[in-house]
Structure formats: structure tokens, C-alpha cells
Amino acid sequence: MTQRLVTRKLLTIICEAGLEKELTNCIGAAGASGYTVSDARGKGAHGLRDASWSDNANIRIEVLCDELVATALLDKVLNDYYQNYTLVTFVSDVGVLRPFKFTKPAAL
Amino acid sequence: MFDPVILFFLLGVMAGVLKSDLKIPGVLYESLSIFLLLAIGLKGGVSLSQYDPSNLVDEAFIVLLVSCLIPLGAFYVSKILGGYSQADAGSLAAHYGSVSVVTFAVATSLLVKKSIDVEGYMTVFLVLLEIPGLLLGVLLAKFGTSKASWGHLIHEILTGKSLMLLLGGLLIGYLSGETGVSSISPLFFGLFKGVLAIFLLEMGLVTAGRIAEIKKQGLFLIMFGTLFPMFCGALGVVTGWWLGMSIGGMTLLATLYASASYIAAPAAVRMAVPEANPSTSIAASLGVTFPFNISVGIPLYLVLSEHMVKVIL
Numbered sequence: 001m002t003q004r005l006v007t008r009k010l011l012t013i014i015c016e017a018g019l020e021k022e023l024t025n026c027i028g029a030a031g032a033s034g035y036t037v038s039d040a041r042g043k044g045a046h047g048l049r050d051a052s053w054s055d056n057a058n059i060r061i062e063v064l065c066d067e068l069v070a071t072a073l074l075d076k077v078l079n080d081y082y083q084n085y086t087l088v089t090f091v092s093d094v095g096v097l098r099p100f101k102f103t104k105p106a107a108l
Numbered sequence: 109m110f111d112p113v114i115l116f117f118l119l120g121v122m123a124g125v126l127k128s129d130l131k132i133p134g135v136l137y138e139s140l141s142i143f144l145l146l147a148i149g150l151k152g153g154v155s156l157s158q159y160d161p162s163n164l165v166d167e168a169f170i171v172l173l174v175s176c177l178i179p180l181g182a183f184y185v186s187k188i189l190g191g192y193s194q195a196d197a198g199s200l201a202a203h204y205g206s207v208s209v210v211t212f213a214v215a216t217s218l219l220v221k222k223s224i225d226v227e228g229y230m231t232v233f234l235v236l237l238e239i240p241g242l243l244l245g246v247l248l249a250k251f252g253t254s255k256a257s258w259g260h261l262i263h264e265i266l267t268g269k270s271l272m273l274l275l276g277g278l279l280i281g282y283l284s285g286e287t288g289v290s291s292i293s294p295l296f297f298g299l300f301k302g303v304l305a306i307f308l309l310e311m312g313l314v315t316a317g318r319i320a321e322i323k324k325q326g327l328f329l330i331m332f333g334t335l336f337p338m339f340c341g342a343l344g345v346v347t348g349w350w351l352g353m354s355i356g357g358m359t360l361l362a363t364l365y366a367s368a369s370y371i372a373a374p375a376a377v378r379m380a381v382p383e384a385n386p387s388t389s390i391a392a393s394l395g396v397t398f399p400f401n402i403s404v405g406i407p408l409y410l411v412l413s414e415h416m417v418k419v420i421l
Contacts (some may be wrong), residue, residue, distance in 0.1 A: 018378045039134075051134060053314045053394070055374050055386050082384035 005095030009070040017057040031104035120312020132310040134388035147296040152231020153281020198249020199384035206369035207242020215363040226356035318395030322399030333396025337366035362409035368393035
């Protein structure tokens with residue numbers, strides 16, 4: 001079974017909930033075919049983010065994509081959001097079935 | 109006799125301070141806020157259906173014009189006296205320039221308890237005052253710096269949950285009239301105060317969570333969060349008196365001017381002025397001004413309005 005798995009990138013962004021609309025737009029624009037958003041709580045450099053009020057609610061955005069898209073998204077997040085917003089971003093290698101779903105189509 | 113809704117708020121604060129595991133689920137909080145916004149809109153709409161809205165234009169214009177002093181005042185006071193950056197001062201201005209629907213609801217329930225009549229169109233002012241002060245605050249924060257994406261910001265505010273539900277409720281109430289709304293009034297009007305009480309329990313918990321941040325921000329924020337609303341409240345009383353409003357109307361206008369937004373403004377300002385520290389504005393509006401207004405402010409604005417009428421007559 002594992003022989004059929006192909007490596008793709010899993011980009012995870014944990015950020016303030018208010019960024020959802022902007023970041024998901026960026027993800028679409030970068031060429032990713034989809035994303036998953038879930039509510040998240042935790043503690044970090046900005047203290048406890050316990051979702052008790054809209055300003056301290058976090059979300060976790062996950063994108064399965066190829067390396068090109070992951071790099072483009074990392075650049076975007078680094079340049080546009082890191083300075084003023086609460087974000088943690090990391091990329092890991094994961095094995096996927098149906099790799100064509102997570103590959104940016106070549107430009108026509 | 110204490111108002112039970114205020115006691116619910118105190119219960120929330122106490123539970124938060126004592127680090128109780130009491131937590132209002134996010135979904136319930138969302139549902140309660142939808143209910144409250146719709147109910148306030150509906151109530152205003154039903155009252156408005158007894159008026160001719162075209163008579164309100166002059167009054168609304170003056171109320172809006174005077175309200176512009178609030179973000180301007182908040183901006184310069186926090187920048188000059190508080191030493192805040194332009195972005196933080198603008199963010200505070202946007203929060204204080206907008207209004208708090210829950211503070212308005214608490215003031216309304218106090219006036220109902222004391223059997224004081226109120227002009228039915230006050231909800232229209234609640235809707236009208238939500239936006240311009242917020243935009244003015246963002247303008248002050250952004251003035252002379254990078255350009256803001258105004259189209260995006262205006263879309264965000266106009267399509268935001270609070271305005272959509274308030275305005276929607278207002279229209280439904282206005283179009284249906286008192287008889288039309290009677291079939292749904294047991295839910296929206298009968299249960300209003302009980303729902304407000306649970307909502308305030310949650311607000312108490314959230315306020316308790318801000319105490320550490322308020323301590324960190326220092327004395328200026330506490331002084332600003334209490335004295336500035338008193339000044340705005342007095343401005344509301346004088347404006348209401350000048351417009352010939354009743355004691356109830358003056359009190360509600362004072363409450364609207366004195367209240368600071370902590371639902372609509374934080375979300376909009378976060379995206380429009382990302383360089384501002386969101387904790388500062390929300391600690392002031394939610395941690396200081398909201399509890400001040402519902403415990404001391406509103407009764408004070410009522411007394412001020414009563415004195416104003418007595419002295420002048």
C-alpha cells in the first residue's frame with residue numbers, strides 16, 4: 001500500500017481567526033487545489049489563545065500541495081503577514097494517494 | 109435593588125477571577141449574539157413603524173455630526189496624553205467611535221425597569237452610529253501612512269454580522285409592524301432579558317480574562333476607559349437635550365456616545381490597521397469601559413439627563 005504513496009508538501013498555518021478569508025484567497029491564488037480550516041486553541045509567544053473572544057481565537061489551515069506552491073505561499077506569508085499578525089507556519093513531507101490532486105496544473 | 113443582568117455579569121467576572129472551569133461554549137455565545145442583535149433590531153423596527161422616518165433626517169444628521177467628535181477626541185487624547193502610536197490611537201478611536209449593542213441593551217432594560225419612555229427610533233441611531241466613527245478611527249490611524257484598502261474595509265463592515273442582523277431586524281420589524289411581529293414576540297421580546305443575562309455571564313468571563321492585560325497597559329488606560337466615556341455621555345445628554353429628546357432618549361444617546369465597540373470594531377480594525385496592537389483597544393473597550401458603563405455609567409447618564417431637564421425647565 002505505502003508503495004503507492006507519492007510525496008507532497010503539507011503546509012500548516014496556525015494563525016488568528018480573522019485572517020481566514022485573506023489567507024484562503026492567497027492559497028487559491030497560489031494555485032493550490034484546496035485547503036482545510038479548523039478551529040485551534042493553544043499557547044505561544046502571544047500568550048494563551050483560548051478562543052474566549054474573537055480576538056484571541058486561532059485557526060489551523062492545512063494545504064496539500066507541491067513544493068512550488070508551498071514555497072510561493074511561504075514567501076507570501078513571510079512578506080505580508082509575519083510582521084503584524086500572530087502566525088506559525090511549517091511544512092512537512094507527507095505521502096498522498098492520487099498526487100495529481102495536489103499538483104499545480106501547468107500554465108497554458 | 110440590583111438589576112439581575114448586572115449580577116450575572118459580576119458572577120462571570122467572579123468565576124473568571126477564581127479560575128473556575130465555567131465556560132460558555134462558542135456556539136452558544138454566537139447563537140445568543142444573533143438572538144440579541146435580531147431582537148434589538150426588531151424592537152426598534154416595530155417602534156419605528158409608528159413614526160415617519162423622513163422626520164428623522166435632520167436629527168440623525170446632527171447626532172452623526174456630533175458623534176464625529178468622539179473618535180477625534182479619543183485619537184488625540186490617547187496620542188498626546190497616553191503617548192500611543194498613531195496606529196494604536198487610531199484603533200482606540202475606531203473602537204470608541206463605534207457603539208456597543210449590549211451596552212445599549214442594558215441601558216434599555218434599565219429604562220424599562222424604571223418605566224421611563226424612550227423615543228422608538230433610538231435603534232436607528234444605534235445602527236447609524238456603528239459605522240462612521242469606526243471609519244474615522246481607521247482614517248486617523250492611516251492618515252499620512254500607507255494607503256488603506258477602503259473598499260475591502262467598507263465591505264467588511266457593511267456585510268458584518270452585527271450590522272446585517274440589526275438592520276435586517278429593523279427592516280423586518282418596520283415592515284411587519286406591531287401586529288405582524290406579535291406572533292414571534294414571545295421569543296424575541298419575552299425571552300430578551302433572560303438571554304441578555306446569559307450573554308452578560310459570558311461577557312463577565314471574558315472581562316475577567318482581560319485583567320492581566322489591563323494591569324500591563326497601566327493607569328492611563330483605566331483613566332481613559334472611565335473618564336472618556338463620561339465626557340462622551342455628557343456630550344450625548346447635551347445633544348439629546350438640544351434635539352428636544354425625552355429623559356429616556358437623552359440617556360440612550362449618552363449611552364451610545366459613551367459605549368465602545370468590542371465586536372464589530374476589533375475585527376475590522378485588525379484587518380485595516382494590522383500594525384495596531386489589538387490587545388490595547390479591546391482591553392480598554394471590553395475590560396474597562398463596558399463594565400464601567402453598565403455599572404456606573406448608565407445610571408449616571410440617567411441622573412445627568414434628569415438634572416438637565418430639571419435645571420433647564
